[in-house]
Amino acid sequence: MAKRYTLTKPQRAAAVLVAMGKTRASQLLKFFKSEELRVMIDAAHTLKNIPQPDLEELVKEFETEFTVGVGLMDSAESMEMILNEGLSDEERYALTGMSTETVDQEPEQTVWELLPKVDIDELNAFFAGESPQLCAVVLSRLNSRTSASIIEKLDPELRKATVARLLSSKPVPQSVIEVVEKRLDEAFNLSDQSASSGGEGASRLADILNEMKKDVSDDLLAQLAPVIGDRKVEGVKSKIFRFEDISSISKEARTLLCDGLSTDVLTLALREADGDLKEVILSSISQRTRRMIESELSAGKAKVSDIEQARKSIAALALRMAAEGRIELQAAA
Template sequence: MMDFDDFGGNLPDKPLSQADKAAAVLLAMGKTVAGRLLKYFTQAELQVIIASAQTLRTIPPDELAQLVAEFEDLFTEGAGLMDNAKAIESILEEGLTPEEVDGLLGRRAAFQAYESSIWDRLQDADPAFVGKFLVREHPQTIAYILSMLPSSFGAKVLLQLPDSRRADIMNRTVNMKEVSPKAAQIIENRVIELIGEIEAEKNSIGTNKVAELMNELDKPQVDTLLSSLESISKEAVNKVRPKIFLFDDLLYMPQRSRVMLFNDIAGDIVTMALRGAPNEIREAVLSAISPRARRMIESDLASGTQGVNPREIAIARRAVAQEAIRLANAGQIELKEKEAEKSQEAA
């Protein structure tokens, strides 16, 4: 920190000491800004400044303006541009957001954006997929990753881990100490690998195309095609099946998601889709809509399917399924309960 003897000469009226001048400038800055600057003084300097502030005389505005100008000149001609740049950056980081500092300094923006987005990108993944990846890692690594994830997503990932390991991992997370930058970088590199796997899975053109084709078919046709595919490659079936959602799969959708799905689907589409549907599916859908809408749809369904083109029913059901897929891709609903997925995979 600067020596008080360098802080300039005397002003009119009662002369101010160098410590008086430092105290005056700090007081003029206000408590918030001055408080952030105090850490740049030594303990001895602070004691002198505090003593000066207690006996400081009233300073007229014009005299204070000269003091500030004198301080600015001294700061500019201080220990060197590089040291001053580091000090300025530290001061800016105390009072501004990282984005604002980046804008002023024009540095490190890309790296900081990378740092802040890595965990956001991870939380867009399927918790089950992340859990399968983490189970191969050391418990301390898992604990660190869970501590960095948003709480809601981290809880879902934790439930995907084996029961026998959860207590140990939670204990490590609770007692997590500061991680060294080197260790953190190693773990984050592993997370980057995981994100790469997730992106590769999401962007698998072949898998997505097959799933899209099957989503245009009826359930019996899809079951036949999946059986044929499984005879060649069970791994391929495991990649395609999670991306398939048909009207009949509404049975496996969580009730809360069903309510959100049918909240914006027109009543005539719902009515058409339910014509000829099994009672189990009909009840699952009707239980997710308002009592008034349910009465109207049930009244329309009483006429049965006589005179209705089967193709119109298929189109309506496909519209419902496609809307469900759209909302799921947007993260607004879940297509299937976890237990239902497991039972389907076992079937």
């Protein structure tokens, strides 16, 4: 059984916060430095049940009022609940480096989702040597725009026969569809294209590179190109977004992104930022908020590690918003 006098200072601080309850504790979290908060979170994971008398004595030492009857169980879980309710996702990430977001694995793209990305001239060259039956099967499963572009460029005789097949087409057996899919995959290397533009490996590598310094990750990708190929490297690059890349997205997207941020996190991220980038971001927020941030920036400094953490949290939010279709991200030059 844990005794009050055996607890370390971080453990005692964690115990008091948990005992205070989520509402009151959450009001204090923002006053802790990031390092202090990390140490306290680690301490919470080592706490066991604390007897009520010892807890009451501990509370008195901190000269804080508590509700009679509060016990302490599941300290780590309680600390997580306080963090989740007391801080926004961006503030939590900036302070602790931990995100509450779960990362969904990207579903593998099908042949029919990848085929429209193939160059139209390559598609037409392929169809020129195929039967009207196969052409009709493929066109019936593509979107109207892609199908129209292909039909327009078909040889007149093949076009006539293909359209006739489309008009009189009947349900195609799944076994035939699978044969056609295999034929298309072999013709255009669609499996390789899927691996280059998505997949768990590319997503995982992009996540890692997003956490690295830009010059280091860029150099690494340049070294990988001869090994894995330019197409796969471009697929990874499409999943990378950093704070500095905000200048490459539209003003509308920047405004939506900034609306989802707390003033504290945005101010922290803008410290030591390039003048042009700072202006681009400040021009995307309200004049009142801009004045507040500029006032904060003119006074005081912050740790480089805290600035970097805030910037990473903003980049992570941008990627999530893009994945949800709320904004569009353009690759930085």
